Amino acid sequence: MNKEKVKDRIIRVASDLFYKQGFNSTGINQIIAEADIAIGSLYNHFPSKNELLQVCLIKEELEWFKGFEEHTSQLSSPKDKLLTLVDFRKKLQDSTNFAGCHFIKIISEVGESNLAVSDFVRNHKEKQKTLINEIVIELSEKQSINVNEVTETIFLLLEGALVVSTINKNTKGFDHAKKIIQELVF
């Protein structure tokens, strides 16, 4: 058993296509072709392409935090956690052939014309920042730092590294960000 359900297959195929070629460049016909279903089945599971997108984003967020958890759950020092966060994001970029951040991509495409999506992305990035903040708070028990400032610096450096990495198709930005974070944290 353990066979992938039709609904999950649609989500997986659509997520992948939306990410790789863009939401607007991906037609319903291509999704049903690659998921090997009929169009009626798709609309049985999802009321519209836009609703499907939102479900995809939820899945992608869950996978992101799950991936991070798996990378850092065995680490104890906050410094290691921060450096591993950089490695994790770098690895994600490598494994997707530098396709970039799901959430930055979709907000670049739909802008504020799709409030459900832009709100979701805003919220997602806030969660990522909270995650950094929690680690920096741990760190502040060991060394004297300005928690909010260090959090913001790391957050900005990582978002910058991701964008630059996507444009240049290399990981130099991440390597530099890691170096700076290493100097910030000891």
Next chain:
Amino acid sequence: MNKEKVKDRIIRVASDLFYKQGFNSTGINQIIAEADIAIGSLYNHFPSKNELLQVCLIKEELEWFKGFEEHTSQLSSPKDKLLTLVDFRKKLQDSTNFAGCHFIKIISEVGESNLAVSDFVRNHKEKQKTLINEIVIELSEKQSINVNEVTETIFLLLEGALVVSTINKNTKGFDHAKKIIQELVF
């Protein structure tokens, strides 16, 4: 006289629409309607929507560097130039209602499926980095710094601030980036 030519009007209208609502979400019909021309005229000036996009990107790059030049031409100290660069990008974001970076937006939408565009964006960001690098070199004559490292840090912070600013619709990222740069430079 000094009347805007049809070709320039098309470029201006298309640039604005591509930026505000996205390239794929902007149809030829909307462009000709807002430029108040017939579709035959558009295709007389541009062979395809994709060629029109490339001309728009060239115009946007020219305007970006022209705007920066106007902001910094009267400044003499490298420190002022760097801080004004932050102010310039912050101001651009403010004046476009946080619509983000033209070049990050388009690469998020077309990815690597459009090599002419992705190459152009790569090249553009390299030019921005070179601009930062030139100021940092000036700075290195006054204070002892690692030129490449400071350049890369400022570049990453600014790209990060821009992306975060676009998502959050505020300028906090820029304010923080400016603070860090002020600490880096004295």
Next chain:
DNA sequence: GTCTATAAATAGATAGAC
């Protein structure tokens, strides 16, 4: 060089049989 008319393909979505 600008116009109208139209082509040819594809978009997202619905109806209704099974």
Next chain:
DNA sequence: GTCTATCTATTTATAGAC
């Protein structure tokens, strides 16, 4: 709950008159 057939609108682009 999956299928086929179909609808309506819209897409980019072309042809040819003026």
